[in-house]
Amino acid sequence: MNPAEVEDIEVRLFLEAIHRRYGYDLRDYAPASIRRRVLLALAKSGHAHLGQLQHEVLTCPPFFAHLLEDLTVRVSEMFRDPSFYRAFRTQVVPVLRTYPLLKIWHTGCATGEEVYGTAIVLTEEGLYERAQIYATDLSPQALAQAKEGTYSSEVVKTFTENYQRGGGTGNFAAYYTEAYGGVAMNEALRRNVSFFQHNLVSDHAFGEMHVIFCRNVLIYFGNDLRERVLNTLSQSLCAGGFLCLGASERLGRLGESLAFSDFISEERIYRHEN
Amino acid sequence: MKTKREMADLGLVCIGGSQGGFEALEKLLPQLPADYPCAVVVLLHQYRHGAGNLPELLSTRTAMPVKAVHDRDPVIPGHLFVAPANYHLLLERHHAFALNTDAPVQYARPSIDVLFESAAHVYGPRTTGVLLSGASIDGASGLKQIKAVGGLVACQHPDTASGKVMPQAGIDTTTVDKVGSPQELGQWLKQLHP
Ligand SMILES: C[S@@+](CC[C@H](N)C(=O)[O-])C[C@H]1O[C@@H](n2cnc3c(N)ncnc32)[C@H](O)[C@@H]1O
Numbered sequence: 001m002n003p004a005e006v007e008d009i010e011v012r013l014f015l016e017a018i019h020r021r022y023g024y025d026l027r028d029y030a031p032a033s034i035r036r037r038v039l040l041a042l043a044k045s046g047h048a049h050l051g052q053l054q055h056e057v058l059t060c061p062p063f064f065a066h067l068l069e070d071l072t073v074r075v076s077e078m079f080r081d082p083s084f085y086r087a088f089r090t091q092v093v094p095v096l097r098t099y100p101l102l103k104i105w106h107t108g109c110a111t112g113e114e115v116y117g118t119a120i121v122l123t124e125e126g127l128y129e130r131a132q133i134y135a136t137d138l139s140p141q142a143l144a145q146a147k148e149g150t151y152s153s154e155v156v157k158t159f160t161e162n163y164q165r166g167g168g169t170g171n172f173a174a175y176y177t178e179a180y181g182g183v184a185m186n187e188a189l190r191r192n193v194s195f196f197q198h199n200l201v202s203d204h205a206f207g208e209m210h211v212i213f214c215r216n217v218l219i220y221f222g223n224d225l226r227e228r229v230l231n232t233l234s235q236s237l238c239a240g241g242f243l244c245l246g247a248s249e250r251l252g253r254l255g256e257s258l259a260f261s262d263f264i265s266e267e268r269i270y271r272h273e274n
Numbered sequence: 275m276k277t278k279r280e281m282a283d284l285g286l287v288c289i290g291g292s293q294g295g296f297e298a299l300e301k302l303l304p305q306l307p308a309d310y311p312c313a314v315v316v317l318l319h320q321y322r323h324g325a326g327n328l329p330e331l332l333s334t335r336t337a338m339p340v341k342a343v344h345d346r347d348p349v350i351p352g353h354l355f356v357a358p359a360n361y362h363l364l365l366e367r368h369h370a371f372a373l374n375t376d377a378p379v380q381y382a383r384p385s386i387d388v389l390f391e392s393a394a395h396v397y398g399p400r401t402t403g404v405l406l407s408g409a410s411i412d413g414a415s416g417l418k419q420i421k422a423v424g425g426l427v428a429c430q431h432p433d434t435a436s437g438k439v440m441p442q443a444g445i446d447t448t449t450v451d452k453v454g455s456p457q458e459l460g461q462w463l464k465q466l467h468p
Binding site for chain 1: 343344345346359360361364365366367372373374375376377388392395396400423
C-alpha cells in the first residue's frame with residue numbers, strides 16, 4: 001500500500017470519529033475536496049499527524065466547533081454567474097408571476113450573498129411582497145453572517161459588476177449602506193427571509209417550494225450522497241417547481257429518474273414535472 | 275485494444291499556465307498526435323467571466339478530442355480536458371474529476387497547485403506535470419509534490435515565456451526532468467508515450 005492510500009484510510013477514520021462523537025456525517029462527502037479541507041485543518045492545527053488531530057477533536061468539543069467551520073466551505077459571491085441571473089429574470093420570473101404566493105429555498109446559503117441577490121431580483125420584478133424565502137445552511141457561523149448581511153467593501157465592487165452583467169435594472173448602491181469599513185445590506189431585503197440551520201445530509205425535506213437554489217453545494221458530496229440529497233430536494237418542490245444548480249453542475253442521468261426536465265440547461269435550471 | 279484499466283494506468287498529464295500560457299499551448303499542443311494515449315488536463319488562470327470559449331479555442335490547436343470539464347466527468351484517456359473558470363479542479367480515485375468553490379489559492383481559482391497536488395495523490399508516479407508561462411508562483415509547490423511521488427515534471431524555458439516567474443519558480447523549487455520551449459515540451463510529452 002502506498003502512502004497516499006494510507007492517508008486515505010486516515011482521513012476516513014477521522015471522518016468516522018467526527019460522526020460517532022458529534023453526529024455530523026461528512027463520510028460521504030466527495031473524497032478529493034474533503035481530503036483537502038482535512039489536510040488544511042491539520043496544517044492549521046500544528047499537529048504532525050491526523051491521529052493527533054483526531055484525539056483533540058474527540059476530547060475537546062469547542063475545538064470541534066472551530067474545526068467544523070474549517071471543514072465546510074462558506075465562500076460565496078453575490079450574482080455569481082451573471083448569465084444565470086439574466087436567465088432567471090427573463091425566463092423563470094414570468095412563470096413565478098403566475099403564482100399568488102412564492103416559496104423559495106436557498107440551501108447551503110453560506111454567508112447569504114445569493115439570498116440578498118435573489119431578494120434584489122424579486123424586488124425589482126415586483127415579486128418580493130408575495131415571497132417567503134428560506135435560507136439554510138449547515139454552518140451556524142455562516143448563518144450568523146448571512147443574517148447580518150454585512151460584506152467587505154472589496155467584494156462590493158465584484159457584486160456591483162456582477163449585478164450589472166446579470167441584468168440588474170436599478171442602482172446597486174441603493175441596496176446597501178456603508179458600515180464599519182464595509183457595507184450592510186438593506187433591512188428591507190431580509191424582511192421576508194427566515195434563516196435557520198438545516199443539514200441536507202440528515203434533515204427532512206420541507207414542503208412545496210416553487211424554487212430551490214442549491215448552487216455549488218452538491219459538488220461537495222460524493223455520488224451516493226448527492227443522489228440522496230437530490231431526492232430530498234425533489235420531494236421539497238411543488239409540481240412545476242424549479243431547481244437551480246451551480247454553473248458546472250449537471251443533473252445528468254439522475255434528472256430523468258427524479259422527474260426533472262431541462263428548463264434552461266446551459267444555466268442548470270431544471271423543472272420538476274411531478 | 276487496451277483494456278480500460280491499462281489505459282487508465284498510463285496516467286495523467288497536467289499542464290498549468292497563466293499569463294502567456296495560451297500562446298505556449300498554441301505551440302505545445304500541435305506536437306501531440308490525435309491518438310495520444312493519455313488523458314491531458316489543461317488549466318489556465320482565466321478572467322472570471324471571459325473564458326467560456328477556451329475549449330473551442332484550444333480545439334483549433336490540437337488533434338486530440340477536447341472536453342470542457344464539468345463536475346464528476348470521467349477522466350477518459352486520449353482526451354484533452356480544459357478546467358472551467360472559477361472552480362478548483364481535483365481528481366477522484368475512481369478516475370473522475372471533482373470541482374469545488376473553495377477560496378482562491380494565492381488569488382487563483384482554478385489553482386495549479388490544487389490540481390497538481392490532487393493529481394499526485396491519485397495518480398502517484400503516473401502523474402506528469404508541466405508548468406508554462408505565467409506571472410505568479412502558482413504551480414511550483416504542486417510540481418514539487420508530483421516529483422515527490424515519483425512523477426515527471428517539466429517547465430517552459432523562462433527565455434521562451436512572456437511570464438517568466440511561474441516556470442522559474444518551478445525550476446527553483448524542484449529538480450525538473452525537462453526544461454524547454456513549448457515545442458520541445460510537446461515533443462517530450464509525445465515520446466513519453468510513443
Ligand atoms: C461553497 S458554499 C455555496 C454557497 C452559495 N450557494 C454559492 O454558490 O455561492 C457551500 C455551502 O454548503 C454548506 N453545506 C455543506 N454541507 C452541508 C450540509 N450537509 N447541509 C447543508 N449545507 C451544507 C456549507 O456550509 C457552505 O456554506
